[in-house]
Amino acid sequence: MAKYVYDFSEGDKDQKALLGGKGANLAEMTNLGLPVPPGFTITTEACREFLADEAEPAELHVQVTMALRQLEDSVGRRLGDLHEPLLVSVRSGARYSMPGMMDTVLNIGLNDASVKGLVKESGDERFAWDSYRRLLQMFGKTVLEIPGEVFSDALDEAKRKRNATSDLSLDVEDLKALVRTFKREIREHSGAEFPQHPREQLDLAIRAVFHSWNTERARLYRRRERIPQELGTAVNVCTMVFGNLGETSGTGVAFTRDPASGKIGAYGDYLSNAQGEDVVAGIRNTLSLDDLAQLDPPSHRELTKVMRRLETHYRDLCDVEFTIERGKLWMLQTRVGKRTAGAAFRIAAQLVDEQLITLDEALERVSGGQLAQLMFPQFDSGAARDLLTTGMAASPGAAVGRAVFDSSTAGEWAARGERVVLVRRETNPDDLEGMIAAEGILTARGGKTSHAAVVARGMGKTCVCGAEALEVDAIAKKAWVGGRAINEGDVISLDGSTGEIFAGELAVVPSPVEVYIEQGLNVAVQQVDEETAELVRAVDRLLSHADARRRLAVRSNADTAEDAARARKLGAEGIGLCRTEHMFLGDRRSLIEHVIVATDAAERQAALVALLPLQRQDFIELLDAMDGLPVTIRLLDPPLHEFLPDRTDLSVKVALAKERGETGPELDADVKVLAAVERLHESNPMLGLRGVRLGLLIPGLFALQIRAIVEAACSQLKQGKDPRVEIMVPLVGSVMELHLVRDEAQAIIAEVTAEQGVAMDVPIGTMIELPRAALTAHRIADAADFFSFGTNDLTQTTWGFSRDDVEAAVFAVYLAKGVFTISPFETIDADGVGRLVEIAVKEGRQTRPGLKMGVCGEHGGDPESIHFFHKVGLDYVSCSPFRVPVARLEAGRAAVAH
Amino acid sequence: MAKYVYDFSEGDKDQKALLGGKGANLAEMTNLGLPVPPGFTITTEACREFLADEAEPAELHVQVTMALRQLEDSVGRRLGDLHEPLLVSVRSGARYSMPGMMDTVLNIGLNDASVKGLVKESGDERFAWDSYRRLLQMFGKTVLEIPGEVFSDALDEAKRKRNATSDLSLDVEDLKALVRTFKREIREHSGAEFPQHPREQLDLAIRAVFHSWNTERARLYRRRERIPQELGTAVNVCTMVFGNLGETSGTGVAFTRDPASGKIGAYGDYLSNAQGEDVVAGIRNTLSLDDLAQLDPPSHRELTKVMRRLETHYRDLCDVEFTIERGKLWMLQTRVGKRTAGAAFRIAAQLVDEQLITLDEALERVSGGQLAQLMFPQFDSGAARDLLTTGMAASPGAAVGRAVFDSSTAGEWAARGERVVLVRRETNPDDLEGMIAAEGILTARGGKTSHAAVVARGMGKTCVCGAEALEVDAIAKKAWVGGRAINEGDVISLDGSTGEIFAGELAVVPSPVEVYIEQGLNVAVQQVDEETAELVRAVDRLLSHADARRRLAVRSNADTAEDAARARKLGAEGIGLCRTEHMFLGDRRSLIEHVIVATDAAERQAALVALLPLQRQDFIELLDAMDGLPVTIRLLDPPLHEFLPDRTDLSVKVALAKERGETGPELDADVKVLAAVERLHESNPMLGLRGVRLGLLIPGLFALQIRAIVEAACSQLKQGKDPRVEIMVPLVGSVMELHLVRDEAQAIIAEVTAEQGVAMDVPIGTMIELPRAALTAHRIADAADFFSFGTNDLTQTTWGFSRDDVEAAVFAVYLAKGVFTISPFETIDADGVGRLVEIAVKEGRQTRPGLKMGVCGEHGGDPESIHFFHKVGLDYVSCSPFRVPVARLEAGRAAVAH
Numbered sequence A, B: 001m002a003k004y005v006y007d008f009s010e011g012d013k014d015q016k017a018l019l020g021g022k023g024a025n026l027a028e029m030t031n032l033g034l035p036v037p038p039g040f041t042i043t044t045e046a047c048r049e050f051l052a053d054e055a056e057p058a059e060l061h062v063q064v065t066m067a068l069r070q071l072e073d074s075v076g077r078r079l080g081d082l083h084e085p086l087l088v089s090v091r092s093g094a095r096y097s098m099p100g101m102m103d104t105v106l107n108i109g110l111n112d113a114s115v116k117g118l119v120k121e122s123g124d125e126r127f128a129w130d131s132y133r134r135l136l137q138m139f140g141k142t143v144l145e146i147p148g149e150v151f152s153d154a155l156d157e158a159k160r161k162r163n164a165t166s167d168l169s170l171d172v173e174d175l176k177a178l179v180r181t182f183k184r185e186i187r188e189h190s191g192a193e194f195p196q197h198p199r200e201q202l203d204l205a206i207r208a209v210f211h212s213w214n215t216e217r218a219r220l221y222r223r224r225e226r227i228p229q230e231l232g233t234a235v236n237v238c239t240m241v242f243g244n245l246g247e248t249s250g251t252g253v254a255f256t257r258d259p260a261s262g263k264i265g266a267y268g269d270y271l272s273n274a275q276g277e278d279v280v281a282g283i284r285n286t287l288s289l290d291d292l293a294q295l296d297p298p299s300h301r302e303l304t305k306v307m308r309r310l311e312t313h314y315r316d317l318c319d320v321e322f323t324i325e326r327g328k329l330w331m332l333q334t335r336v337g338k339r340t341a342g343a344a345f346r347i348a349a350q351l352v353d354e355q356l357i358t359l360d361e362a363l364e365r366v367s368g369g370q371l372a373q374l375m376f377p378q379f380d381s382g383a384a385r386d387l388l389t390t391g392m393a394a395s396p397g398a399a400v401g402r403a404v405f406d407s408s409t410a411g412e413w414a415a416r417g418e419r420v421v422l423v424r425r426e427t428n429p430d431d432l433e434g435m436i437a438a439e440g441i442l443t444a445r446g447g448k449t450s451h452a453a454v455v456a457r458g459m460g461k462t463c464v465c466g467a468e469a470l471e472v473d474a475i476a477k478k479a480w481v482g483g484r485a486i487n488e489g490d491v492i493s494l495d496g497s498t499g500e501i502f503a504g505e506l507a508v509v510p511s512p513v514e515v516y517i518e519q520g521l522n523v524a525v526q527q528v529d530e531e532t533a534e535l536v537r538a539v540d541r542l543l544s545h546a547d548a549r550r551r552l553a554v555r556s557n558a559d560t561a562e563d564a565a566r567a568r569k570l571g572a573e574g575i576g577l578c579r580t581e582h583m584f585l586g587d588r589r590s591l592i593e594h595v596i597v598a599t600d601a602a603e604r605q606a607a608l609v610a611l612l613p614l615q616r617q618d619f620i621e622l623l624d625a626m627d628g629l630p631v632t633i634r635l636l637d638p639p640l641h642e643f644l645p646d647r648t649d650l651s652v653k654v655a656l657a658k659e660r661g662e663t664g665p666e667l668d669a670d671v672k673v674l675a676a677v678e679r680l681h682e683s684n685p686m687l688g689l690r691g692v693r694l695g696l697l698i699p700g701l702f703a704l705q706i707r708a709i710v711e712a713a714c715s716q717l718k719q720g721k722d723p724r725v726e727i728m729v730p731l732v733g734s735v736m737e738l739h740l741v742r743d744e745a746q747a748i749i750a751e752v753t754a755e756q757g758v759a760m761d762v763p764i765g766t767m768i769e770l771p772r773a774a775l776t777a778h779r780i781a782d783a784a785d786f787f788s789f790g791t792n793d794l795t796q797t798t799w800g801f802s803r804d805d806v807e808a809a810v811f812a813v814y815l816a817k818g819v820f821t822i823s824p825f826e827t828i829d830a831d832g833v834g835r836l837v838e839i840a841v842k843e844g845r846q847t848r849p850g851l852k853m854g855v856c857g858e859h860g861g862d863p864e865s866i867h868f869f870h871k872v873g874l875d876y877v878s879c880s881p882f883r884v885p886v887a888r889l890e891a892g893r894a895a896v897a898h
Helices: A016-031 A044-053 A060-075 A114-122 A125-143 A148-161 A172-190 A198-212 A216-225 A276-281 A289-295 A297-314 A341-353 A359-364 A368-375 A407-415 A429-437 A451-459 A512-519 A521-525 A530-549 A561-569 A580-584 A586-597 A601-625 A647-659 A665-680 A692-697 A701-718 A735-756 A771-775 A777-783 A791-799 A803-817 A833-847 A863-872 A881-897 B016-031 B044-053 B060-075 B114-122 B125-143 B148-161 B172-190 B198-212 B216-225 B276-281 B289-295 B297-314 B341-353 B359-364 B368-375 B407-415 B429-437 B451-459 B512-519 B521-525 B530-549 B561-569 B580-584 B586-597 B601-625 B647-659 B665-680 B692-697 B701-718 B735-756 B771-775 B777-783 B791-799 B803-817 B833-847 B863-872 B881-897
Strands: A005-007 A039-042 A088-094 A104-108 A233-239 A250-257 A264-272 A318-325 A328-336 A387-390 A392-395 A398-404 A420-424 A440-443 A462-465 A470-473 A478-481 A484-487 A491-495 A500-503 A553-557 A575-579 A630-634 A724-729 A764-768 A786-789 A852-855 A876-879 B005-007 B039-042 B088-094 B104-108 B233-239 B250-257 B264-272 B318-325 B328-336 B387-390 B392-395 B398-404 B420-424 B440-443 B462-465 B470-473 B478-481 B484-487 B491-495 B500-503 B553-557 B575-579 B630-634 B724-729 B764-768 B786-789 B852-855 B876-879
Touching: A005 A016, A005 A060, A016 A039, A016 A044, A016 A088, A016 A233, A016 A328, A039 A060, A044 A198, A044 A233, A060 A198, A060 A233, A088 A198, A104 A125, A104 A198, A114 A125, A125 A148, A125 A172, A125 A198, A148 A172, A198 A233, A250 A289, A250 A297, A250 A341, A264 A289, A289 A297, A297 A318, A297 A328, A341 A359, A341 A368, A341 A530, A359 A530, A359 A881, A368 A512, A368 A530, A368 A863, A368 A881, A392 A451, A398 A407, A398 A440, A407 A420, A407 A429, A420 A429, A420 A470, A420 A491, A429 A451, A440 A451, A440 A491, A451 A462, A451 A881, A462 A491, A512 A521, A512 A530, A521 A530, A530 A881, A553 A561, A553 A881, A561 A601, A561 A881, A575 A580, A575 A876, A580 A586, A580 A601, A586 A601, A586 A665, A601 A630, A601 A701, A647 A665, A647 B647, A692 A701, A692 A735, A692 B803, A701 A724, A701 A735, A724 A735, A724 A786, A735 A764, A735 A777, A764 A771, A764 A777, A771 A777, A771 A791, A771 A833, A771 B791, A771 B833, A777 A786, A777 A833, A786 A833, A791 A803, A791 A833, A791 B771, A791 B791, A803 B692, A833 A852, A833 A863, A833 B771, A863 A881, A876 A881, B005 B016, B005 B060, B016 B039, B016 B044, B016 B088, B016 B233, B016 B328, B039 B060, B044 B198, B044 B233, B060 B198, B060 B233, B088 B198, B104 B125, B104 B198, B114 B125, B125 B148, B125 B172, B125 B198, B148 B172, B198 B233, B250 B289, B250 B297, B250 B341, B264 B289, B289 B297, B297 B318, B297 B328, B341 B359, B341 B368, B341 B530, B359 B530, B359 B881, B368 B512, B368 B530, B368 B863, B368 B881, B392 B451, B398 B407, B398 B440, B407 B420, B407 B429, B420 B429, B420 B470, B420 B491, B429 B451, B440 B451, B440 B491, B451 B462, B451 B881, B462 B491, B512 B521, B512 B530, B512 B561, B521 B530, B530 B881, B553 B561, B553 B881, B561 B601, B561 B881, B575 B580, B575 B876, B580 B586, B580 B601, B586 B601, B586 B665, B601 B630, B601 B701, B647 B665, B692 B701, B692 B735, B701 B724, B701 B735, B724 B735, B724 B786, B735 B764, B735 B777, B764 B771, B764 B777, B771 B777, B771 B791, B771 B833, B777 B786, B777 B833, B786 B833, B791 B803, B791 B833, B833 B852, B833 B863, B863 B881, B876 B881
Parallel strands: A398 A420, A420 A440, A440 A462, A553 A575, A553 A876, A575 A630, A630 A724, A724 A764, A764 A786, A786 A852, A852 A876, B398 B420, B420 B440, B440 B462, B553 B575, B553 B876, B575 B630, B630 B724, B724 B764, B764 B786, B786 B852, B852 B876
Antiparallel strands: A005 A039, A039 A233, A088 A104, A088 A233, A250 A264, A250 A318, A318 A328, A387 A500, A392 A462, A398 A491, A470 A478, A478 A484, A491 A500, B005 B039, B039 B233, B088 B104, B088 B233, B250 B264, B250 B318, B318 B328, B387 B500, B392 B462, B398 B491, B470 B478, B478 B484, B491 B500
């Protein structure tokens, strides 16, 4: 027979799954000998069985009876007793905290008879009737699901009659009248009398708490917080204690340290002559703990002792709820407290100093997400705000600048020292210049993994995307949102952490943690206050420990020497992915266009030869910035039409020009380019002529790149540098493809090193970004010196999702319907994509033990994914420069955790 | 030490991998006591080692010496002997027959001295010098790689001088002069004298045979025939016997039955006073075996006896090469003979009748490919032909009709009784009407799995695609090929088995096998000759046996009642895939367009409601045609923009109309549709909003289809029919998607069956067509009553190949470079895609033992793939109607083989 009911003396803090967080901690405090009102917990298992069958498990009723009798015996009162009635609270308490999401009913046990017993026993008639009033109100709303306004309106009406603002102004007769009113409302709305039998009240309240697990609001909250839907909640039945028994009573919440700043010392709010919900409702001004020390020194002393005991016991910041009933302190709840990112780092370091936790444990108390928050500049929270609309928070940070609607204006204005925000319907590789020039990027279309979002994150640049309310007219250089126009030159402010878009300029607060990471501890702690300095030192201490502990190396994705230098400052130990396509944009676009539009081999070869010195110089600068560290360069990957204009736009342009009878070289050029666009047009370019297929189909293309890479490395070597270049082949699906490129590359390496008279080892590896590559990794390993998992593309093909197309429309629905708890482009889908990664790691190393493996998809900077990559045994992760510190921290945490 | 050399008496016919086909069979004949000239075989292993190291394995030389001495001892002659010289032939012989691909050198052992010995010994001076001449010619060409014309020109010149047409007219002096000429040419071209040392001749000839394995021609042949490149060839060294020692000598080839028709009785060609190469060269007219019986009754009797012995021993049609040297029969080669498709079936049935093989063995002697050949109508091979160009043979058959360039003309002309061939640059779903109306389809673009090819094969309609020389101007209703115009109405003929396109009308020969399959044995054997009747009966017998043996059920993909009825006639045991999107074309296009363009829920719902009765009627007809058999209906799969016009075309149209200042309702409608096109535009529709995503995003769409399906089934049930409908959800990647659709479907099923007052079980299953579906099949099985593998899409995502885009351009290069031996869209890629299928089968059945599984991709009709599906344990394959008999046969063969 399952045990569904645990007395508080039976459980402990590690039984959160069974007793919920609140129940487990109440049990823990009980066993520590702290003053907890007696009570018992009904398990989450009972809830799960109830929800599955829509009925209480058979044994539950009997077990509650037994627990209740034991409770009655221990406190010497009986539920519903006419003289000394036992009153209990019924509160939900799930494994993971879901504040305000579920239900509570207080004062169970009061009825028309026992309220009189409470009058006598408490000697406070007003208190007794107010307690009954509260029971009716909560029970009506929570258990009987009568709209809360029915009761609050009646209460307001009663106060209005008295010209009162506070409940305290109502007298006994007012409260008795309210009790009558509430009972009438209950009868009218529920079709039945308020249940006078205390056990019936209790059973209905328990059932209501079970039900509250499955409200739409709670489901939505869990989805957002990634809490599994099937856990269920526990129910805590606890003897009532009262903070509203006069001035020697009161209630409060407190933290063992400041959860906002992390400052040492207890911190809390106290309200005398009040019940818990009054504190939450914010009806009256609260007092500080120091005030309590003045008011009731013994209780304050005991509370301080209890909190110290809890912090020592839990070895972490705790928050507590307490009530003082006529001078007697009662602890109603405790838990490890939530805290801000800054507080998390400070407290973790403090607890190490206090020798309560080890540095390893301290690492588990902070997260990469918190570090990322600390690194972004933010808007001054005190400033006035004029919110225009809200989009998706695609890349955090705070950007202020003049709105511009095209890339070239962005470039020009930025060149003359203006700060600009690039506003586009959506972005494409053409916008890269503008994105580089801009402080921030705002798009009306596209999700968190749209081009704008991905590139912006890669640059560590603020981005808000998919602001659907925004209409962008790039031709008119204007945008509208809710009837308001944004003209070119108007100043706007983007909050990349919230997705908010403001009119005008908001003040930006710089982040000292970013200063530390980029410029070191000494610079960062100058000119900041001691609290901030403590924070920066805490970050330094934990990040250094993560570096010492982690097994994963952290590289960065970087396409330019500037990015590489920045990444290196941020702690990157190499480049995991250099996308060479970005080197074909800007001025060089016409050169690559010549390669594409070429109609014969000679014309193409000439265009390729013109690119060679430019590519070589790119690589020299990149290798220089990463001297002594590995640099993985990916050969050209995207379909060639990406370098050409849009097919529809160009078709319309040419058709209109012809219609107008225009002639001349511009039209001729457009017609020639259109022919190439048509020739290269593909219905699904993601699955088309790209990656290694380009290399095998277009003679000389990969050869050019390989030669440029090897010549650059030779040049560095001859200057006494230490270039460690690696060549990566994209989109391989069969080992034969890799063999063919490898043979070509090795011939070129031999040729160039012979020409240059140097000896050099250039590893040649492949992306694993197609399901087939993962499934045949044991063969591909034959031809690869390393694997780099391209989990973006692997996610696209494994799920059959084009992230550009599907994300915005489908993902919103899928997240709402619970198909995903998080986009698989954000956190790696361990069951599908992750399984392929595991297969490839295992079988690739069976063929070639010790084969070096890394990941260079967006997931390389995602905390949860980093833990996954650690577990499956990768050697490194590579992420955008800005995510490098996050990845370092999470890699350390992963090493500690697993 | 490896044994590289086997005497003919040491091997047997099962050692083909080591000794090659020719060597193994020579050994087998030797051991049967048949008259084989003594000799030995050098193994394929020796060849492989030679090719890997570019040098003979160390032990080979010694082993050849020993084998040669044994040979010399056994025949009592020595190589290069001045009196009785031993002459040997050196012939290649690989595991798989590669006719004419590799090298042969005869008369090794002759030199300036031994030729005189041969003169004396044979008593035939002309013969001896002619033999020397032949050695020089073959050695020069094959071993020394001197162009063959050098020798044949000199020979022709000598004949010209004599005014002779035959070699036989040349006398001894002519031949001696030719020997001198040939030796001079060899010296001049190779820079060295012809090697006089016989052993040197032998070693060089062996090496030349090894080399011949790797000629470009041979590599290409193997790629086409799917023979692995790494096998290597054996070399047979055999005592020379001479058919050119006068009128009592001769040489011939023979078959134990007729390989063209399968007729019982030996069949062959004989040439007296000739060597083997004279027969192949076709210089003189050959005699029949009956002529030989007149000419040399003892030899003919012995040959007949040998052939009977061979057929009994090999239990199959054998072909042989033989030589009669002065009245003595020598067998030079035998093997199981190649045969036509018709002969294969007839011979297999004959051998069963003769109790030489079992019916199971007979099944292994025929193939689905052969059956398919027998089913297609073909052009009369005797008719005159005017070839225009050749494209890809995409769907076999012989189609004759007037060229039309658009779908509506095709429909109109066909409606008035014209036969038409639809000629398009490429086809899209819009062309479906025209494709249905046409006899055949011809496209200028697209590969074997392009839309045109896939749909045509699905319809069993002749199709030639990717005829690159063809320029199609649909507007002008005209096409050009090599300067010739094809105007609308011109008659053309397409051969879908060869890809040839002819001007004018070619006569078509009907296939009696197709008549049999569609109309039964009795109809088919009427009015045909006895030989054809025997063929039809053989097909019937083997197909019936396949049906009895196979474990795989065979269903058909069919979207209409007509297709379903046809498939059923062809033996389909249900419908494995009904694509409902084809029901939204034609007249109903405007209705589905309303659904798509709808701007609010009410407008969309109204459009859906209008579709309901039409869909229901479709399903009623389909279920009626397949009454009593399972019918799997797939919910709407393609992206919605497929039902709308092309974005670029429409953009140009609207831009031009606006430029011209046009107004009116047509433009307004275009503008509205263009807005929808823009809204639905996706960069990669294959990976976009389609399949189950549509169902979850567009309220009411799947509900409409499910209701139509269930109402149709109820209607059938109430009429006493036996509808067995199954609902299939496309593009599922996560079990949650399937749960959501399943919940909706079950609610509708419950509602409709309650309305109609019937009880019915409607299984709900899913396509497994995404890698993630396969990888999480153990979860998806929780919500699926069946799995149907969509291996087309699964191949696209696993490889990251869009078949529409990539096939033509990439596959040609990939096949040439050996990345593929065959397109993975044609035969399932067992290592990648197949591995996913295996995972899903195994893990799906772990969750739900006995889960029904089938395949409905193109691979369901491909012989090699069918064997794969049998092995992994699927329950059925589903293919296009025309492939059903092929699939039945191959499923039977798979059951016998595995």
